[in-house]
Amino acid sequence: MGEDTTNHRKHIAIVGGGLVGSLNACFMAKRGYKVSLYELRKDMRKEEHVKGRSINLALSERGLSTLDAVGLRERVIPYGIPMYARMIHNKDGTKKRIPYGKSHQFIMSVDRRKLNELLLSESEAHSNVELHFQHKLKKCSFTEKPKTVFEKPNGELVEETFDVVFGNDGAYSAVRSQLMKTTRFDFQQSFIPHGYMELSILPNSKGDFAMEANCLHIWPREEFMMIALPNLDKSFTTTLFMPFDIFESIHNKEDLIDFFEKTFPDSIPLIGKQELIATFLSRKALPLVSVKCKPYNKDGKAVIMGDAAHAMVPFYGQGMNAGFEDCLVLEQFLNEYNDDFDEALDKYSQYRHVDAVSICDLAMYNYIEMRSLVNSKFFLMRKALDNLLNRIFPNTWIPLYTTVSFSQLRYHKCIENKKWQDQLLNTILKTIGAMSVVGLGYLVWTQRTNLIVLLQEQGFM
Incomplete structure (x- = not known):
């Protein structure tokens, strides 16, 4: 060198x-x-x-740009799998895909x-x-x-x-x-009252991914959640996050299976009942600091x-x-x-x-968003509205997740950016009352010139 x-x-x-x-x-x-x-x-x-x-890593633009500065970006890319969306797993077995950003934007699951x-x-x-x-x-x-x-x-x-x-x-x-x-x-x-335990979802009988490969899978359950990130060997590193008192309430295989059947029923055939029992009962939940x-x-x-x-x-x-x-x-x-x-x-x-x-x-x-808010209709409406406004005002309205994961804007500026967006949205919503995203989108599009003036008057542009 x-x-x-x-x-x-x-x-x-x-x-x-x-x-x-x-x-x-x-x-x-x-x-x-x-x-x-x-x-x-x-x-x-x-x-x-x-x-x-061994929690899998989510490599995004900040990390990739830093690697680029020492000529390692292209060396690392083959070690990762792009994830374009969150895949939400509901209790009833249904799933819902929530893109992270635009169609080309992704974070990478890296070992x-x-x-x-x-x-x-x-x-x-x-x-x-x-x-x-x-x-x-x-x-x-x-x-x-x-x-x-x-x-x-x-x-x-x-x-x-x-x-x-x-x-x-x-x-x-x-x-x-x-x-x-x-x-x-x-x-x-600060230690939070939640710990984590790592499980695994192996490739299916055909040797392929058991779930959609290019997503970060989430089982949100209000006070706790489970996530799964894809690996190059077609497995998923699966991590359970929940309060220590819940971990400690599970004493045997009967408790464990009963808990999973009530909270993560679709994950049992994916993990495998015997594999779940063997792994969970042989490990301790680890702290998060x-x-x-x-x-x-x-x-x-x-x-x-x-x-x-x-x-x-x-x-x-x-x-x-x-x-x-x-x-x-x-x-x-x-x-x-x-x-x-x-x-x-x-x-x-x-x-x-x-x-x-x-x-x-x-x-x-x-953590609150991932385990709880992703099931909220208001959150989904806000997400859709964020994406719509970003398309209409691509250089002005940039969602929080986009600024954090797909840009190098300073972190505290990301928060400041979200604060004025929240302030403006609250003003708009108070003015027009309840309205569907489609209806609100139509209003925003037809009034986009006036909105630009409003943004300028309020010091947002």
């Missing part, structure tokens, strides 16, 4: 070899830094089974492990990157030359000094824990990114995308300040925090 050698004098430590850490190593390597990446786990590329989260392995290999392909597995961060000081202490499995301690330490080590970040000891640090960690904190940096010596800075519940499919986008945003600040980490990290932390908080809040909101 043809790295720029002008920055080799700077030695960067990246703690965490997950998705964000391994991608960040590619960014730092291309800038010419010497990069040492440390991962607590074994090298997953050499392991038959990998412990840890976490395969993507992580690709990113590790891509980072290692750079001559100025070294990977160190089974290294646990024990201590880190952020003096003029940050010093780290890592522990190997045999108990041996490894000390090293760096110019900058990156904490890309997840929601329970060791780097963040060290930062909290050295600066005035705001920190909020949200983390908000600031600042993300300690002078120009350390910075946390990805889940270490803003872990979120998985319901907007933006955790990985936001973490990837962190890399791109920091890249832009390093360009702007000519690799001056003191300036770049400080500006990055201030700039990124408002967006990270926004997407954490949106992720929680989307």
Whole structure:
């Protein structure tokens, strides 16, 4: 690889070899830094089974654009399956397809492990990157030359000094824990009362997908839900999200089958009754955590990114995308300040925090939408109206989901955009009263010139 050698004098430590850490190593390597990446786990590329989260990932435009910046977009595309819509599974067995956006817009279902392995290999392909597995961060000081202490499995301690330490080590970040000891640090960690358990829907008897392949399948049930994302091997990774007290109320196979027959009856033949019993009764529901904190940096010596800075519940499919986008945003600040980490990290932390908080809040909101609102007639009417207005005013009226998943508009701007849309819709609905989407659409179309004037007068355009 043809790295720029002008920055080799700077030695960067990246703690965490997950998705964000391994991608960040590619960014730092291309800038010419010497990069040492440390991962607590074994090298997953050499392991038959990998412990840890395996919830499938939804890769959208923010993540793809970041991958594009290091030349990896086209390398990743073959690892994913496009999902153009939500497929809603009702209790009575009927299904309803709700497109995410326009006909060409999709999010991609990507296997976490395969993507992580690709990113590790891509980072290692750079001559100025070294990977160190089974290294646990024990201590880190952020003096003029940050010093780290890592522990190997045999108990041996490894000390090293760096110019900058990156904490890309997840929601329970060791780097963040060290930062909290050295600066005035705001920190909020929240566990929601819902947990998750992963199941599986295997290919059918013909070796094909058992359901529609290019959809994210959802079984919304008000207080809980189940989702399924397609895999390249024609299976679906199926995840059940519900309150821990419901998980804990299921003690045996009779309880389990009774629960599924009442709530997800059409899923039983898809999962398989015996497979469902064997999987569910052998696992425990895992927790879901949200983390908000600031600042993300300690002078120009350390910075946390990805889940270490803003872990979120998985319901907007933006955790990985936001973490990837962190890399791109920091890249832009390093360009702007000519690799001056003191300036770049400080500006990055201030700039990124408002967006990270926004997407954490949106992720929680989307859980309510996915498990409950998708069955609401008002929600479906609003969705249809959003799409209609987007067709009539494509540059002005952009639905929330579109701005989050199919654009790179800053997350907090996505929320601001939705607020004025809600305000205007409320005004229109109060004026015209109850009306069908078709009737409202006709009114909007015939009055589109007047609506543009109204939008301008109200400061919306």
